[in-house]
Amino acid sequence: DTAVSQTPKYLVTQMGNDKSIKCEQNLGHDTMYWYKQDSKKFLKIMFSYNNKELIINETVPNRFSPKSPDKAHLNLHINSLELGDSAVYFCASSPPPSGNTIYFGEGSWLTVV
Amino acid sequence: GESVGLHLPTLSVQEGDNSIINCAYSNSASDYFIWYKQESGKGPQFIIDIRSNMDKRQGQRVTVLLNKTVKHLSLQIAATQPGDSAVYFCAEKDGNYKLTFGKGTLLTVNP
DSSP states (O other), rough: OOOOEEEEEEEEEOOTEEEEEOOOOOOOEEEEEEEEEEOOEEEOOOOOOTTTTEEOOHHHHHTEEEEEEETEEEEEOOOOOGGOOOOOEEEEOOTTTTTSSSOOOOOOOEOOH | OOOEEEEEEEEEEETSSSEEEEEEEOTTTEEEEEEEEEOOOSOEEEEEEETOOOOOOOSSSEEEEEETTEEEEEEEEOOGGGGGEEEEEEEEESSSSOOEEEOOEEEEEEO
């Protein structure tokens, strides 16, 4: 009955590979997000979708491509992985009105070797 | 760009003491603020929020104070317990979808 669930929790992969992280929320929220947390714990937004429409796209390399098949899912695909992509990626969702309390998933630990 | 920062990166307290975690924000247009708690290996968890038309809000053992004059936010935890040990983040929103997070403060509670 996890509210925001993301898979995989841990991912170790080699440079140059392509990988995806999946996210699903069962809260009925309209808005979903991807955040990246670096080694210094700094949380920074990457993308946000509202009802499957992209509404926030921060300065993120275009190797990162979010996909929202429906408003309960927001997946993150990363092409040509680089060492600097190693981080924890958090999926999150929020109910309307826009941008209020955001609920986070448990995170996906990505290590690029 | 606009940013949210914390005065103290680490805070160590004795069990049973009160804790105060501070946060400075720079966007005077921010109208909504949230405190999150992040335990090791987990995602950020909502603790308490406050809107810009308030200066104080209380929850269970936690109180958030907002001083818009000096753009300062604080989280007070009463009778701190070992389970309160975590990284605490403040976050601000200025009317759009995006929450901007501060750097985080590591709270350590000593038994």
